[in-house]
Amino acid sequence: MSDPILIVGAGPTGLTAALELSRFGVPVRLVDQAEGPATTSRALGIQARTMELLEQRGLVDEILRLGNPAGFGSIYGDGKRLVRIDFSTVRSRYAYLMNLSQAETERILREAVAAAGVAIEWRTRLVGIAQDSLSHDADKVTATLERPDGTLELAHAPWLISGEGAHSLVRTTLGMSFAGETNPRHYMLGDVRVDGDLAATDFHIFGSAEGFMALFPLAPGHFRLIADNPPKRDDGDGGHEGAPDLAEIQQIYDQRSAIPARFHDMSWSSWFRINSRMVDRLAVGRMFVGGDAAHIHAPAGAQGMNTGMQDMINLCWKLALVERGQASVGLLDSYGAERLPVIRGVLGKTETITSLIGTEAPVGRMIIDHVAPLIGGLRAVQSNTANHMAQIEYGYGHSALSENHGAKGSVSAGDRVPELTVRVPGAGGAVSRLLPLLDPSGFTLLVAQDGDDATIDPALASALGGVALRVVALAAASGEEDAYRHVLGGRGCVFLIRPDGYVALAASARAAPDALRGWFDRWLRPGG
Incomplete structure (x- = not known):
């Protein structure tokens, strides 16, 4: 090398x-x-998808010990809560935003x-x-x-x-090229201790005619505040010489939030641009x-x-x-x-x-304040918002590496491997989530079976052609039979999982041997 x-x-x-x-x-x-x-x-914030990947690498326990999980996100308009996003809809073991x-x-x-x-x-x-x-x-x-x-x-x-x-x-x-734009507004942030009624179970985002403000819970009674349009000082440089002080942080909070809170013991503050x-x-x-x-x-x-x-x-x-x-x-x-x-x-x-959320236009604020509570309360909207924020919804279905060959389950090539509890016949029928069965240092072949049969079709084994990978035969866990069939399809459906935990290939039992052979020839053999 x-x-x-x-x-x-x-x-x-x-x-x-x-x-x-x-x-x-x-x-x-x-x-x-x-x-x-x-x-x-x-x-x-550490999102659910990142938490899953860190779990596979043996790093999640320390994050769980130190971090503060926020299971909800509250969005306010002109002092009133408009929407509360419920992260229990996130399709992951880590159904929250971990703040660390x-x-x-x-x-x-x-x-x-x-x-x-x-x-x-x-x-x-x-x-x-x-x-x-x-x-x-x-x-x-x-x-x-x-x-x-x-x-x-x-x-x-x-x-x-x-x-x-x-x-x-x-x-x-x-x-x-690094195309885009610079937001002309100044932003301030501060890490502060808080006495009051600000729930540490939520991150809080406020919109008002004065501008945008967000607070993220580092721990109970300890928050990070971010806000635009901070109060200006008379210091000759646009009002932003020196770090924000505690009085300025308190002033902007009181201006934009109706939740009683008093800040103290600020450990760090800064100005920034977006x-x-x-x-x-x-x-x-x-x-x-x-x-x-x-x-x-x-x-x-x-x-x-x-x-x-x-x-x-x-x-x-x-x-x-x-x-x-x-x-x-x-x-x-x-x-x-x-x-x-x-x-x-x-x-x-x-x-x-x-x-x-940050719009200051009266018409925009009126629309948000009246429409957001109606739309944001719908479970489908809640689920879509939370799962995209958690980066669970992103996948690679459009990729040349993603191939579908007749598998009947809801999982398609390019998808993240979902949360599902299964039995592993080859491990004495042990019950496991799918995630711990995957090899983050190599490919994994998941084979959906029925009952306690852990035998792999000889034609499938032959198709591997000496490629080193982990092969795991699966069966439905007790009480999970419907979910198992819905996600993985019928007996013999095969899923080739990439080291990053996304499905490279999903195939029916009949199509799998040729499909796997073709995928390996195209991607894992130099010159193929």
């Missing part, structure tokens, strides 16, 4: 990339220009990366890049790094991943971008960090197979083809939420 893959940026995106590639046995080098780990909270400081999330990821043998090189800045796509050398990327002592190093790598953030040198050097931008491609040659280097948007919905981490979980299993010689380089084209539509959907929804 060649030199390590170079990952630039040790935030959630870069750390996830380093963890994933290390799990697949691919060496990495992780650099960051910062002095050391961040101590401010920045992003907070990004500093803690990064610490958990850093410890996992360190356990995998990766040491972060702090105070190491990327200052230049080059690549030769026509070269026959394994190391086609050259990066100039400025070391902590100011000396320059010419580093070579087979691939480069940028998790640098919004000011990515890789993105700008490669001339990637951009809504995304790239039009995620790779140029052997260089990839993800996370904030590829997409930035409003904090509404707590989507940014989750989207960046899932970018890397999508990319890295493919990159590992290519780097190990187990797949052709064409597999990497699916990174952009799959993730760009997801990113576009996330940006569209966050822009809509920010625009609707």
